Amino acid sequence: MSNKYEKLMEPGYIGNVKTRNRIIKTGAGLMMWHESETTMNKNVLAYYESLARGGVGLLIVESPTVDYPKGARWRERYRLDQDKYVKGMSQLVKIIKKYDCPTFMQMNHDGPWEVKPSIITDPIYKGAPIAASSVTLDAIHDFHKEKPKALTIKEIEDIIDKFASAAVRAKKAGFDGVDINAASSHLGHNFLSPFWNRRNDKYGGSTENRARFVTEMVQEIKRRNGNDFPVSVCINSAEIGEGAGVDSKQCLTVEEARRIAPLLEKAGADLLHIRSHVLGYHIGGYLPDVLCYPERPIDKKYFPKEYDTRHRGVAINADLAAGIKKVLNIPVLTIGKLDPEVGEKMLRQGKVDFIGMNRRLQADPELPNKIAMGMPETIAPCTACENCLGSRRCRINPYLGTPYNTVDKAKTRKKVIVVGGGPGGMESARVAALRGHDVTLYERSSYLGGLTPVAALVKGVEQEDLPAITKYYRNQLASLGVKLELGREVDAQKIQALKPDAVIVAAGGLTQVPEIPGIDNPKVIKSADFYGLAKFFVKYFSPGFLNKVSKIYLPVSFKFWKHIGKKVVIIGGAIQGCELAEFLAFRGKDVTIVDTEKEMGTGMVDVLMAYLFSWFEKKGVKMISGVKQYVKITDQGLTIKDSKGKEQLLEADTIIPALPLLPNNELAKALKGKVKEIYSVGDCTDPQLIADAIGTAFKTVRKI
Numbered sequence: 001m002s003n004k005y006e007k008l009m010e011p012g013y014i015g016n017v018k019t020r021n022r023i024i025k026t027g028a029g030l031m032m033w034h035e036s037e038t039t040m041n042k043n044v045l046a047y048y049e050s051l052a053r054g055g056v057g058l059l060i061v062e063s064p065t066v067d068y069p070k071g072a073r074w075r076e077r078y079r080l081d082q083d084k085y086v087k088g089m090s091q092l093v094k095i096i097k098k099y100d101c102p103t104f105m106q107m108n109h110d111g112p113w114e115v116k117p118s119i120i121t122d123p124i125y126k127g128a129p130i131a132a133s134s135v136t137l138d139a140i141h142d143f144h145k146e147k148p149k150a151l152t153i154k155e156i157e158d159i160i161d162k163f164a165s166a167a168v169r170a171k172k173a174g175f176d177g178v179d180i181n182a183a184s185s186h187l188g189h190n191f192l193s194p195f196w197n198r199r200n201d202k203y204g205g206s207t208e209n210r211a212r213f214v215t216e217m218v219q220e221i222k223r224r225n226g227n228d229f230p231v232s233v234c235i236n237s238a239e240i241g242e243g244a245g246v247d248s249k250q251c252l253t254v255e256e257a258r259r260i261a262p263l264l265e266k267a268g269a270d271l272l273h274i275r276s277h278v279l280g281y282h283i284g285g286y287l288p289d290v291l292c293y294p295e296r297p298i299d300k301k302y303f304p305k306e307y308d309t310r311h312r313g314v315a316i317n318a319d320l321a322a323g324i325k326k327v328l329n330i331p332v333l334t335i336g337k338l339d340p341e342v343g344e345k346m347l348r349q350g351k352v353d354f355i356g357m358n359r360r361l362q363a364d365p366e367l368p369n370k371i372a373m374g375m376p377e378t379i380a381p382c383t384a385c386e387n388c389l390g391s392r393r394c395r396i397n398p399y400l401g402t403p404y405n406t407v408d409k410a411k412t413r414k415k416v417i418v419v420g421g422g423p424g425g426m427e428s429a430r431v432a433a434l435r436g437h438d439v440t441l442y443e444r445s446s447y448l449g450g451l452t453p454v455a456a457l458v459k460g461v462e463q464e465d466l467p468a469i470t471k472y473y474r475n476q477l478a479s480l481g482v483k484l485e486l487g488r489e490v491d492a493q494k495i496q497a498l499k500p501d502a503v504i505v506a507a508g509g510l511t512q513v514p515e516i517p518g519i520d521n522p523k524v525i526k527s528a529d530f531y532g533l534a535k536f537f538v539k540y541f542s543p544g545f546l547n548k549v550s551k552i553y554l555p556v557s558f559k560f561w562k563h564i565g566k567k568v569v570i571i572g573g574a575i576q577g578c579e580l581a582e583f584l585a586f587r588g589k590d591v592t593i594v595d596t597e598k599e600m601g602t603g604m605v606d607v608l609m610a611y612l613f614s615w616f617e618k619k620g621v622k623m624i625s626g627v628k629q630y631v632k633i634t635d636q637g638l639t640i641k642d643s644k645g646k647e648q649l650l651e652a653d654t655i656i657p658a659l660p661l662l663p664n665n666e667l668a669k670a671l672k673g674k675v676k677e678i679y680s681v682g683d684c685t686d687p688q689l690i691a692d693a694i695g696t697a698f699k700t701v702r703k704i
Contacts, residue, residue, distance in 0.1 A: 422450020424682025565653020
């Protein structure tokens with residue numbers, strides 16, 4: 001083990017539980033169950049086994065429902081509100097303990113959240129939400145628009161009992177401890193926060209009274225399970241209100257959180273897990289980089305001085321956690337897009353005792369083992385795409401959401417040719433090599449990555465580090481002995497002459513040009529022109545550098561060395577058009593997006609789409625959906641017939657079609673009957689996202 005990560009790799013203690021190192025996999029709702037299940041399904045077992053085998057210090061299992069139905073909003077959770085669910089949970093603990101990995105079970109209560117939001121067609125609970133007080137928040141990105149019912153003291157005591165009973169079941173199932181999620185905007189925080197808690201009885205008013213709900217929960221869990229059964233508590237170290245039009249002084253302040261923390265320690269808590277919360281931006285509390293997308297929703301002057309938003313969410317809670325650590329004798333954990341290097345630095349500085357990771361471990365469960373072995377360059381990167389947010393999949397880890405966590409060797413070694421060096425092609429080559437095949441990858445460009453460098457030019461690398469994907473695969477393919485033939489284009493005849501046993505076609509998709517009268521007008525910048533110029537430049541400069549330079553100078557075509565004008569109309573409102581609109585709006589362009597579809601943002605993660613569309617509104621980006629017809633393009637702009645059939649001219653200096661790619665199956669057709677096995681993956685068959693290309697490649701090549 002390298003001394004570079006000495007602190008990160010040393011064991012620690014939470015109560016009497018010894019962790020294998022200082023990396024803790026925090027609880028997160030991947031929702032891979034259904035409420036009707038009483039046993040563990042194969043997808044869940046495979047996922048948690050990979051984490052335990054990967055060497056994480058402590059594994060916290062995501063929250064099962066402990067108060068059904070009032071405490072749940074989603075049917076995709078396991079339940080632990082009755083004894084009949086213990087046997088199933090013990091199956092999960094057994095597979096985790098197989099690798100000598102300590103494990104806690106997280107518990108939370110969705111109490112004040114809406115029970116009838118539009119995204120849920122069949123609500124679990126038919127009554128009103130429950131909360132400390134009957135307080136709502138009508139903010140666009142919040143979950144508290146329905147008026148909740150204020151809990152009675154008897155109802156509060158019943159919920160405490162349900163948490164304690166679930167903790168007893170967790171111990172019976174074999175868990176080493178439990179974690180109470182009293183952060184974000186769950187019921188626990190609802191009591192802790194003076195904004196939400198307006199009670200005037202023993203559960204409201206003073207700091208001690210507002211903390212009583214959680215402190216009594218800790219005390220009751222300890223009373224039933226013993227003082228040697230650890231309890232960790234997740235709390236917000238600050239609550240920021242200005243994003244929802246609320247003065248932060250009315251909320252849970254930094255000073256108030258530091259008064260609450262010792263009360264939790266006194267009640268028996270063995271660890272505090274420190275987060276933060278921005279009213280109206282729930283998800284930004286535990287995915288702080290999302291809070292900063294596309295940019296901070298409120299002026300930084302409203303953030304506490306300890307809340308560091310300079311680095312797109314990285315270590316955003318570090319100083320907040322350090323402040324709470326100063327008033328405690330128990331260890332402190334925090335989160336915030338942390339990686340091993342940042343985590344090691346925080347530990348050496350004494351800011352925290354444990355480093356919380358989630359997405360990085362979902363991207364590569366073997367991260368701790370690879371750090372311990374001095375092989376950080378082999379770690380699969382998390383690019384913060386947020387595909388894992390409730391979708392049960394990961395962009396870079398194709399195992400997630402499947403019953404697999406390893407790749408088996410093939411019975412017969414084959415000569416395999418992969419055509420195309422994009423994400424689908426690189427993953428195909430990786431898996432084929434893991435299977436034991438003799439693999440050669442042909443790519444007509446002089447570099448790997450397909451269109452990811454072009455996408456990185458548009459996106460930049462601060463929010464999503466797309467170049468890290470290519471770097472990872474380059475290392476993987478080299479270590480697995482995959483032969484790379486870059487700058488070499490192959491056709492059916494050349495491939496046939498190589499006499500392969502199997503060919504995987506991953507040659508990418510075709511750019512789409514809409515059939516509109518006037519599409520060849522000089523003010524139209526076609527995708528092929530943009531891609532061609534971008535590909536030329538990424539051969540010599542990094543995408544991140546080009547993204548920054550484009551804020552000053554933005555050529556888009558070799559042909560006329562065109563420049564994008566002030567008024568831009570983008571044809572296509574799926575992810576491609578929306579991200580291009582974001583790129584241009586940041587550069588001061590007056591942007592209009594048009595699409596024939598009724599809904600825009602296809603392909604985007606829901607929360608990112610919601611945040612982006614709100615930002616569009618602030619920036620004046622116009623969105624016209626449900627267009628009946630693109631009538632014509634002239635020197636004045638694009639004429640359309642809108643959803644009502646009314647003809648209107650959208651004035652434009654520049655018009656850019658930004659449509660999804662089309663399938664590219666010509667090579668696969670040409671190879672039919674000429675090689676033994678032909679497989680098509682990625683954009684060749686169904687152009688979608690990087691996660692789809694990698695996922696389909698993984699599933700396809702497992703069969704070869």
